Amino acid sequence: MPSSLRSSTTITSKRGYTDAVSDRSTVSMLWTSLRAGTITETRGAPRSPNNARARSSDGSGRGGRARSARKSASKSQGRAGTSPFTPRRTPFPTDGAAARAHEGAGATRLRGVAANPRRTGVLPTEQAVARGPPRAPSCARSAPGGRSPHRVRQGPPLACPPSPRSPDVFDLEALRDEFPILSRTTYLNSCSLGALSKRGEARLRAFLDEWHTRGASAWYDCWLARLDDLRGRVARFLGAPTHTLALSPSTSVALATIAESLPVQGSRNRVVCSELDFPTLVYQWRVRPDVELVVLPSEDGVHVPLERYAEAVDERTLVLAASHVNFATGHVNDVASLASIAHAVGAFCLIDGYQAPGQIPVDLPATGVDAYTAGPLKWLCGGPGLAYLYVRAERIEALRPRITSWFASADPFAFDPATFRYRDDARRFEMGTPALATVHTALGGQELIDELGIEAIHARNRRLTDRLVEGLTDAGFTLTLPGPANRSAIVMVRHPAPAEAVRRLVERHIVVDHRPGHVRVSPHVYNTEDEIDRFVRALVEVGPTG
Structure with a gap:
């Protein structure tokens, strides 16, 4: 070279x-x-990202081929229809042009009140590519004339201010139209699998078209940039720098990567978890004979008090591992306090956060946690096959995972098996070629979540949850429920035959889930009060069975 x-x-x-x-x-x-x-x-x-105009050979900045390309891209976007989901002008390439070309004019702005976090001017990656104004990449114009065979019919304008009748700052009817499953099902199971949006589906179709028409060449001018785009979007959503976020095939892989980055240090071999954590978090340590595993019991079956963690964590502790939101109780743990408990004795704080982002606000740097897993499967409405791993910037350099891949290499395209050097950012924790289909559906879901805004989502979820709790209580059901200050949108209803009740609810086109001894219900921002009431009535009607 x-x-x-x-x-x-x-x-x-x-x-x-x-x-x-x-x-x-x-x-x-x-x-x-x-x-x-x-x-x-x-x-x-x-070119600087703030002065990204391509200059002609005389330095005038007045044209040349790049300017013609932008004109061509602009015309192409005009033909295909511009999605108002994406800001009209942004200082970095969100690569939404491909999705816009496939969405047509069907996507309309859901929110016009709060500022969009994507307008911050932060580049989606801090070391990859500085680009000019948004343009339709060549892979977005694979169909003749720059048009896509996949178009979504345009809907009415959606931005609306809150009113006394509806405190929401978005058009709920238009939001629900984004999710086809809601037209045929009362879907109250987002803590298992978030609904797929038309936005995500359009991006998936765009990806499939690129695969059909461009094959592997799409990696270089489309797909690698979309990986950067997703890392950047998710990092900003979590309040974190882009270089602290990695993509992973699943939470299990992300947790294992961190576990294999933390060798036992002399007598510091204790790992503290709780019986309310999802089993994968505990299993990482149970299979390691060099680790002393402490699993804290829950006295009330809902949470483990911070005092119990503080009592169990000492100078022998290597890792304090906990959940942000308990999957089977909905309790929201104070992860900032957990991080402080761990750091007070020099321990590492690892948080399984899969049930938190998308339903409650998360600002990872403010919590002080050392590593945090999340993903698009549930509340972020992006589908299975992908997870996100945040590692605190100060921790990255010292962590050298013993499981790795070519994506983690500082120079992956050198294809040199004789040497290996970790990347200097969180991508050192990545495990090979990501599931591109889910990358695209995850981008669609993340765009929607970003546009609605997590504060508005959280507020609506609280209102729906309060209505659900009140309705179930009035109907005579017993709930396994955290106090209001630590409550999420996961509601556990005690039931003698939860699996049978869930099956009978499906016959009524109501989708919820079950866990041992409970029916689990999880409304999300796109649900309605009528759906909450319909579920309560139906659960009464199916009765205690088994």
């Missing part, structure tokens, strides 16, 4: 798009394309 390509290089594709590239592994990949003649090199300083 020429020395001119080893640090920072400006690449101009034959379609006229100009990109400044600084990440060494990305440059290595692009050098392969240079030699193949698919792109040409234009040397010079990379």
Whole structure:
């Protein structure tokens, strides 16, 4: 590779798009394309993301091929229809053009009150590609004339201020129209699987079209950038820097990666969990003979008090591992206090947060936790096959997982088995090629969540949960329930035959779930008060069975 390509290089594709590239592994990949003649090199300083206009050879900034490309992209977007879900102008490439081309004009803005967190001007990746204004990438125009065969019919304008009749700052009817399952089912099981949106489905169709028409070439000008886009979106949603977030195939893999990064240190071999944690969190340590596992019991079957953790955690503790929201009780734990308990004795704080993001506000740097897992499966409405792993910036360098992959390598496209060097950010915890289909549905779900805003989602979920608790209590059911201050949108209803009750509810087109001794109900922002009341009536009617 020429020395001119080893640090920072400006690449101009034959379609006229100009990109400044600084990440060494990305440059290595692009050098392969240079030699193949698919792109040409234009040397010079990379463009600043705040002054990203491609300049002509005389430095005037008045045109050239990049400007023509943007005009062409703009026309293409106009033909395909512009989605008002995406800001009209953004200082970084969200790569939403591909989705917009497939959504057509069907996506309409749900929210027009609170600021969109995607308008912060933060780049979606801090080391990859500095781009110009949004444009439709070549992979978004695979259909003739730049049009997609997949279009969503345009709906009415949706932005609305809150009113005395409805405190919501979005059009609920339009939001519900985003989720086809709601037209045929009373769906109250988001803590198991969030509903799939039309937004996510449109992105999935776009991905499939790119796969059909471009094959592996879509990796280089579309899919790698979307991985960066997803990392950036999720990191901002969690209040974290992009370089602290990694993609993982599942929470099990993410937890195992952290577990394999924390070798026992002399007598510091204790791991403290609780019996209310999801089993995967506990299993990571139960299979390790070098670990002394302490599983704290719950006296009330709902939560484990902070005092019990403080009593169990001492100088022998390697890890305090806990859940942000308990999956079988809905109790929201104070993870900031748990982190303080761990750090007071030099222990690592690992949090399984899969049931939290998307239903309650999360600001990870403010909590002080060392590692945190989440994912799009449930409240983020992105589907299975993907998880997110946050690692506190100060912890990344010292953690060297003993399970790894080529994605974790600092120079993955060198394909050099003789040497291995970890990436210097959270991507060192990644485990190979991600599930691209879920990456796309997750992007669709995350866009929707970002647009609604977590504060509005949380407020609506609290209102729905309060109505559900009141209705079930009035109907004579007994609930396993945290106090109001620690309550989430997971409600556990004691039942003598929960599996049978869930089956009979499905016959009435009502979808909930069951856990030992309980029917588990989990309303989300897209549910209605009428659906809550319908479920309560139906549960009374199916009666105690078994």
